[in-house]
Amino acid sequence: MDVQVVEGRFVEVPTADARGMDRRAFGEFTGPQGELASYAVGWTTGTDQHVGRLSVGIGAGNPGGATIHAVVLDNGDGYAFSLIDEPFEQVPEGGPDLTAQQARDHEDLPFMWWVADHAFARDRRAWWLRHWLLQTNCLQTPEVFEMREPVLRVGHGEDGTFHLAGTTAPGSDGKFGHLSHAIDEDHSLLDVLDLEPGQSAVRSHPGAPWTLQL
Incomplete structure (x- = not known):
C-alpha cells in the first residue's frame, strides 16, 4: 500500500x-x-x-x-x-x-x-x-495581470517560472506578479500547480477542465 x-x-x-x-x-x-x-x-x-x-x-x-x-x-x-x-x-x-x-x-x-x-x-x-x-513570482500577460482576461493557459517554463495567459497571446510586455495572488482570484489554478518544467495546460473558459500539453 x-x-x-x-x-x-x-x-x-x-x-x-x-x-x-x-x-x-x-x-x-x-x-x-x-x-x-x-x-x-x-x-x-x-x-x-x-x-x-x-x-x-x-x-x-x-x-x-x-x-x-x-x-x-x-x-x-x-x-x-x-x-x-x-x-x-x-x-x-x-x-x-x-x-x-x-x-x-x-x-x-x-x-x-x-x-x-x-x-x-x-x-x-x-x-x-x-x-x-x-512569494513566488509568475509572468502574466498584461490582460491577465490587470484582470481583464481570465487565465486560460498556464505554462511552467524550463527556468521554473510559471506563465499565465488568457485569450491574448503572450508578448514581450509581460508583467510579474505573485503566483499566490493569482490563485487568490482563481482557485482552479491549484489544479495545474504540479506542471513539470516544460509543460503547459489550457482550457476553453473558466470552469472548464484543464488539458495538459507536453
Whole structure:
C-alpha cells in the first residue's frame, strides 16, 4: 500500500479587520502499513507575520496519541517547520496537544514530520501556502495581470517560472506578479500547480477542465 493523502475541507474567511483572509485546509494521511494521521495547514494574508501554520495528529484515543503544532517558515529556496507551544487546529486523528518540548521528546515525532512532508508534497492547498510563503513570482500577460482576461493557459517554463495567459497571446510586455495572488482570484489554478518544467495546460473558459500539453 502506498502513502495516501486525501484533501479534506477548506475554510476561507476574512480577518476581523477585513484586511486579509484566514485560510485553513484539512486532510487525512494513510501510511504504507495503514498508519493513520490527520493534518491542518493554514495562513493569514494581510498581516505583518508572514508564516504558515501546521498541526499533525496521530493516535486519537490511544496511549501515545498526540498533536504537534508548528510554524512554517521561508527557508531560502524552500520552507522549514519549527515546533511551537500554541495549538493551531484540532484534527480528527490527534491526541493531546503537545508543547514544543513535549513534541521533541515524543517517540513518534519523526513520523509526524514525515506526515507533514507528504502533506506539503501532495496537498494542493499546501502548495498554495508554499507559494504565498516564498512569494513566488509568475509572468502574466498584461490582460491577465490587470484582470481583464481570465487565465486560460498556464505554462511552467524550463527556468521554473510559471506563465499565465488568457485569450491574448503572450508578448514581450509581460508583467510579474505573485503566483499566490493569482490563485487568490482563481482557485482552479491549484489544479495545474504540479506542471513539470516544460509543460503547459489550457482550457476553453473558466470552469472548464484543464488539458495538459507536453
